[in-house]
Amino acid sequence: MTAAAGLLRRLPSVDEVLRTAAAEAAVTAHGRTAAVAAVRATLDEIRTALRDGLPAPAWGAEASAGPESAGPESIALAALARLAAAARPAVRPVLNLTGVVLHTNLGRAVLAEAAVAAAAAAMRGAIALEFDLATGRRGERDDHVRGLLRELTGAEDATVVNNNAAAVLLVLNTVAKGRDAIVSRGELIEIGGAFRMPDIMARAGARLVEVGTTNRTHLRDYAEAIGPRTGLILKVHTSNYRIEGFAAAVPARALAPLARERGVPLVDDLGSGSLIDLARFGLAPEPTVADAVAAGADLVTFSGDKLLGGPQAGLVVGRKELIARLNRNPLKRALRIDKIRLAALEATLALYRDPDRLAERLPTIRHLARPQADVMAQARRLAPAVAAAFGPAVAVEAVECASQIGSGALPTATVPSAGLAARPRAVRGGGRVLSDLAAALRALPVPVIGRVADGALVLDLRCLDDDAALVGALAALPTPGTTTEPAR
Numbered sequence: 001m002t003a004a005a006g007l008l009r010r011l012p013s014v015d016e017v018l019r020t021a022a023a024e025a026a027v028t029a030h031g032r033t034a035a036v037a038a039v040r041a042t043l044d045e046i047r048t049a050l051r052d053g054l055p056a057p058a059w060g061a062e063a064s065a066g067p068e069s070a071g072p073e074s075i076a077l078a079a080l081a082r083l084a085a086a087a088r089p090a091v092r093p094v095l096n097l098t099g100v101v102l103h104t105n106l107g108r109a110v111l112a113e114a115a116v117a118a119a120a121a122a123m124r125g126a127i128a129l130e131f132d133l134a135t136g137r138r139g140e141r142d143d144h145v146r147g148l149l150r151e152l153t154g155a156e157d158a159t160v161v162n163n164n165a166a167a168v169l170l171v172l173n174t175v176a177k178g179r180d181a182i183v184s185r186g187e188l189i190e191i192g193g194a195f196r197m198p199d200i201m202a203r204a205g206a207r208l209v210e211v212g213t214t215n216r217t218h219l220r221d222y223a224e225a226i227g228p229r230t231g232l233i234l235k236v237h238t239s240n241y242r243i244e245g246f247a248a249a250v251p252a253r254a255l256a257p258l259a260r261e262r263g264v265p266l267v268d269d270l271g272s273g274s275l276i277d278l279a280r281f282g283l284a285p286e287p288t289v290a291d292a293v294a295a296g297a298d299l300v301t302f303s304g305d306k307l308l309g310g311p312q313a314g315l316v317v318g319r320k321e322l323i324a325r326l327n328r329n330p331l332k333r334a335l336r337i338d339k340i341r342l343a344a345l346e347a348t349l350a351l352y353r354d355p356d357r358l359a360e361r362l363p364t365i366r367h368l369a370r371p372q373a374d375v376m377a378q379a380r381r382l383a384p385a386v387a388a389a390f391g392p393a394v395a396v397e398a399v400e401c402a403s404q405i406g407s408g409a410l411p412t413a414t415v416p417s418a419g420l421a422a423r424p425r426a427v428r429g430g431g432r433v434l435s436d437l438a439a440a441l442r443a444l445p446v447p448v449i450g451r452v453a454d455g456a457l458v459l460d461l462r463c464l465d466d467d468a469a470l471v472g473a474l475a476a477l478p479t480p481g482t483t484t485e486p487a488r
């Protein structure tokens with residue numbers, strides 16, 4: 001009889017496994033139904049593996065130690081591990097050490113404590129969402145941020161929707177449905193995630209009229225395209241690319257007088273739309289919303305969770321009469337923002353009243369403004385602990401690197417930063433060592449996300465607020481040298 005056949009025959013029953021202490025713990029934590037199902041599934045998996053002559057998956061380590069260890073207790077432990085893995089939330093916190101501060105796939109802006117508190121309060125109880133506390137009558141949800149947005153941008157009025165894609169859709173549908181929307185060929189952007197300006201136009205019911213060429217568009221191109229069917233002129237911030245060399249574009253400031261003269265609304269989709277001049281934090285200049293309003297745009301659209309540093313939201317500021325039309329469009333109701341994010345947005349906007357303390361209070365600005373020397377000191381401090389956690393297969397050192405802002409803000413600008421680079425000590429199989437390490441970091445209970453480039457795994461520490469968070473996360477790595485498999 002083969003070892004596998006012997007093992008199969010001696011496999012404990014479901015009941016035997018359920019009588020163990022580990023199974024009891026599984027029942028307490030996850031309920032009887034789930035625990036029994038997990039024990040069954042674990043036993044089935046082991047049986048199938050043994051029949052196929054494979055190492056049993058759930059207890060590979062014990063199996064290699066000998067068949068005796070396939071006892072009820074170790075099977076119960078495997079079932080418990082299975083339940084714990086399934087119970088982990090899919091939407092869970094990670095450490096963003098990618099060097100991209102506003103990483104769309106990692107949730108963009110990290111909210112300020114004030115915004116988190118406001119959102120939590122809005123979740124826990126009833127709030128005056130569409131209720132005017134002064135009169136006791138019905139209010140509007142935009143009222144909570146209208147005043148702040150007017151104050152911070154100089155615009156006459158403001159409204160808020162689900163995200164900036166929704167804001168652009170609402171504006172086009174309200175102002176240019178069945179009419180022409182004039183856009184420069186150099187600004188027909190794709191933002192990613194299927195947000196392509198020509199497609200959004202079509203969905204909004206506007207006819208796209210392209211003017212100029214990919215690299216050069218002049219004021220006369222716009223002037224010649226304006227006719228009786230024109231609904232609006234749209235300026236789009238080329239967020240994620242830059243046309244360099246023999247290039248010309250018409251700034252909103254130069255377009256505004258033409259639009260006014262011909263009676264056509266000028267809309268400026270800023271994308272990121274910073275509320276303050278980022279130059280004060282040593283970053284490359286990005287047009288502010290107030291600049292766009294002052295330049296004469298009739299409507300300006302921008303995101304809540306890019307440079308603004310708030311929750312996902314789409315903000316529209318501009319002329320009162322146009323904002324009123326947006327609010328009368330039934331699409332506005334379909335695209336509206338929820339109470340939780342509205343509360344977080346109000347709290348975030350309120351922080352901009354005190355720009356001097358913004359870097360301290362708003363994580364997005366704090367992360368962007370961190371001096372390289374500060375990040376480098378953190379890298380040097382953490383190097384020994386990270387080297388110990390990564391084990392002898394890689395060398396870990398503090399290095400200079402370049403962070404990106406992300407989310408299409410300042411696409412070609414990088415921010416000097418620092419981090420920890422792990423390089424394989426052996427040349428052969430080095431790529432494998434790095435991809436295994438990156439996978440093991442992603443598999444941690446608090447996943448650590450870095451980037452692999454130029455033969456190194458780099459952890460850019462710009463967005464790491466707390467040394468202990470990284471050390472704590474890495475403590476769950478398998479002890480170096482014992483296994484090359486990522487922890488599951």
Ligand SMILES: *Cc1c(COP(=O)(O)O)cnc(C)c1O
Pocket residue numbers: 163164165166168191195236237238239240269270271272302303304305313314407408
């Ligand atoms: C990011 C961006 C959008 C989309 O904004 P979301 O808030 O992600 O929906 C639209 N236009 C421009 C120019 C952008 O940069």
